[in-house]
Amino acid sequence: MENENACISIRQVSKQFGKHEVLKNINLEINEGEIFGLLGPSGAGKSTLVKELAGLDVPTSGENYLFQEKMPSLKLMERVGYMAQADALYEDLTANENLQFFASLYGLKGKKQKQRISEVMQIVNLREHLHKPVRNYSGGMKRRLSLAIALLHEPEMLILDEPTVGIDPVLRKSIWEAFYELNHKGTTIIVTTHVMDEAEKCGRLGLMRDGMMIAVGTPEELKKETNAKTIEDAFLIYGGA
C-alpha cells in the first residue's frame, strides 16, 4: 500500500447517505503524473468519490490521502483544481470577472493574475471572448471557461467530473489535447466519464459499478485480462454479465 509515487491514496473508503451505500470499501492509489479515468454508469459513485478527493465531502469510514496528507484540509485544496459537473459560473458577470474572482480566492493578484487569466484562456481557446458576459456563452464555451477556472492557480492535480459531457467531438478532441499538454508538464489528472471511448484516452482506468471498484488497470491490461476487444466488453465481463 505504501507507494512513494502515490499522490492519491484511497484507503477502505465507504460512504453512506442514510441507508443508501454509495461507496463500498474502495481502495485505490493514483500516481503522480498520471491521467487516471474513473469509468462507470451514472449512479456508480464516481462523483461522490471525486468530491471526497476535492475536500467537499468526507467518507463515512476509511481515509483519503492527498500528497501523503489526510483530506480534507484547506492547505491541500490549494494544490488541487476541481471542476464539477455543473459549470458553476456567474452568468451576470463577464468571463474576465469570473476569472478575476476565482483568481483572488487563490491569492493571485495584480500582474500575476492578469497573466494567468490570459494563459488559461489561451489553453481553452477563448481569448477573444474574455470580456463577454457568460450569459452569452454557448454550452461548450461555458464548459471550457469552467475548465480555465480550474487551471488558474496552476494546480498540481486536476480533478474533473465529466469534463466533456455534452461537448461536440471536435471540441472534445481539443480539450483532451489540453489535458495531454498539462499532463506533459507534470499535472496529475483524474477524470470521471461514462463514455467508453473516452476511457481509452486515459493512462489507467478504474471501473466502478454500484459503489464498488470492480477493476483497475491500463485500458490494454483490462482488455487483455478479459479477452475483450473493447473497454465496454471488458466492463461487462468485470460487471459479471
Next chain:
Amino acid sequence: MRAMALTIRILRQIIRDKRTLALLIFAPILVLTMLHLVFNGDDYVPKIGFVGLPEMITEQMELKDAVITEYSNEGEANKDLINQDIDGYIVLERQVPSVFLEGSDPSVNGATLKWIQSAFVKLQQNGNTSALEVDYLHGSSDMGSFDYFGPVLLGFFVFFFVFLIAGVSFIRERTTGTLERLLSTPIRKWEIVMGYVFGFGIFTMIQSTIIAWYAIYVLDMMMEGTFIYVLIITLALALTALTLGILISSFANNELQMIQFIPIVVIPQIFFSGLFNLETISNWLSWVGPFTPLYYAADALRDVMVRGYGWSEIYINILSLIGFSVLFMILNIVALRKYRQI
C-alpha cells in the same frame, strides 16, 4: 482578502442585474409614495343638506370644509340622500336639530358627524367660553396616519427586500454549483459569510439612504430627530435581514421555496412592529414580539422620527439588532458545514 473578492463580486452582480437593482430601490419608493397618497390625502369633505334652518342659526355655524345644500322641505333632501348626492341632512324638529345620515359608509358617517358636531360647537357655546385649546406631547393635529405608520413601513420594506434578495442570491449560489466551486477553493466558511455581509451591506447602505431620504424629504414624512440615526437603524436592520435571509435559504431548495417563507418569517413581524397596538395583542401571542427584529427597528425608528429622541433612547434597540445579526452569522457558518466539513 478572500472576503473582499467575494464582496466585489456581489457588488458587480448587483450592478449587472438592473431589474433587481430597480426593484430594491424603486419598489419601496413606489409603495411608500402610494401609502403617502392614501393616508395623507385630503380630508373627506362631507356633503350636507340643511332643511329649513333659520338664517339666525346658520349664521352662527362654522360652515367651512363642507358642501352645504339648502332645502325647503325634508322630502327633497331625502330624495338627494337616496341618490347619494348628500351624505346627510339636518332638520329642525321642534327647535331641536336632528341629523339624518345616508349611512352606508362608516368612514363617511364619521366625517359627517364630526363636521356637524364641530359646526354646532360655536352655536352651543354662543361665545360664552373661549375655544378649547389642544396641546400634544408628540405629533400634532396635522399629523397624518402616514407619519405614524411611516417609520415602521420604512423599516419593513428595507427588511423585506433585503431578506428576499440575499436569500435568493444565496440559493442561486447553491443551485448553480458555484457554492460548491467556492468551497473547493481554500476559502474559509466565515469568509463566505463576511463577503456576503460586506457586499450586501454596502449596497444596502446606499439603498436605505435613498429610500429614507425620499420618504423624509420628498414625501415629507415626519422627521423630528437626526437623519444619521435613521440610517444607522436601517443599516442594522438590513444586516439582520441579510443574515436571516441567507440562513433561511439553507432550508429552501429553490427560489419558490424561499418565497414560501415570507408568510412565516416576514409577515408575522408586521404584527409586532407597532403597526397594530401592541397592548391589544392577545397575551398568548404577545411574547413573540421581542423575538422579531422588526420590533426593535420600528421602535427605534419611531423614537427618532416621531419623538425626536437621540442615541441614548435607541442604542438598546440597535444592540439588539446587531445581536440578532451576529447570532444569524454564527448559525450560517454552522449551516455551511452541510456543504463542507472544514
